[in-house]
Amino acid sequence: MQDNAPNPRVLLTKSFIDSHDRAIATIALALRDAAMEVVLIDYEQPEDVVTVALQEDVDIIGLSFMSGGQVETTQKIVAELKRRGVDDLPLVVGGVIRPFDVPPLEEAGVREIFRGGAPLADVVATFQRLAKAYRGYA
């Protein structure tokens, strides 16, 4: 169903080593039901996320963390986005985010952090808003 503004394209991803996929599947379905096109991958190296985001020409990246690596992985992805000239591509993070993860994540430029229990409607609205602002048809 193509109307005037194209549907946002979203990359949702988690580490291949992290088998907790209920959360990412829940978000993927909610975004699909909100008319977005959701690309899913499990990354091996954080830098791969950026390669995929560029090939898929997505408007926003969502990272799911249910075990470790919240801060380092995010920083590596941010650095790679910068290196490839797309540092303004919005990045949001969700899952198990501990209080001491928040300052470095915010400092890295993460636009939004979703913890367990975040209302799905808020998650969807945030993806919608950031994606549209990035693509320039807000």
Next chain:
Amino acid sequence: MTAPHARPDASSLLTAVRSRDPLAIARAITAIENRTSTGNELAVAVRGQVNGCRTLGVTGPPGAGKSSLINALVQEMLPHYPRTAILTVDPSSPISGGAVLGDRVRMAEHSANPNVFIRSLATRGHLGGVTRMTRSVMDLLAAGGMDLVIVETVGTGQSELEVAELTNVKIVVNAPGLGDEMQAIKAGVLEIADILVVNKSDLPDAARTAAHLNAMLHHRGHDEHRSVVCVSTVTRDGLKALADAIEIKFAQLAADSTLAVPRTASARLLLARAVADRAEDMIARTVDPRIDVLVEDIAAGLLSRQDGARTAIGLLGELRPVSNARD
């Protein structure tokens, strides 16, 4: 907020595509798929380029293992085709218009390889197993210097055959245990195959499925030159044989130039399909009150769909042209 996707015009985008800039290729595909004015210009500029590279269609029912097979097969083929593109199509929701594009999950082996360009596409209401603009996207990938373009269709039933018109060599992937001889002799997707693949050959029913397909080929007699290849992406059995079989088909294309043009492609058919697409767009999106009357009458059961269609076709020329998606 400024739009970092400052929309480059078609010609500067095309220059960047020709210099193989992956981001430019990706954005050009977006423009073509969204049918923006830039996208339409690009599609015209690259038309026919795909004839300069090899194209492989991969189709088969959902869960047959198409994505995993491509992931494994690309490894065999990369030495011959250093720059390979994979288009992988998944269905859009008919309800929301959204889509979950999950084929890439099976192709993680190539995520880091800059010479493998993978793009997930959503059908956006198009039937036939691919997207409306797949042909133009393939042209664009060829313009971006790809040596091989692989098109993976949505999981197909028996009649999603459009990939046959788009690609030089078609493989149909079957999973063990789906259907018997009766399924194998029905018309449809098996007929367009150049190579029939039985995937998951490590599973017990594989030999039986291969036997059914071989029996079908046997029935067809001496004109039948196709083969059945059994593969397993788990054990990697048969992958080399499949890659070789594909190479042989490609070589035959080169030898016989009449085969290079996809055989079922006919300009008349393509025109008819484009007309139907455009008519559908116009009827779905017009605000013309005469169409509204037809719609209401059909909804109320006062008018048959066929009669309504006849009247609507008469009105098509008078409807305001529908603007395409914005850039």
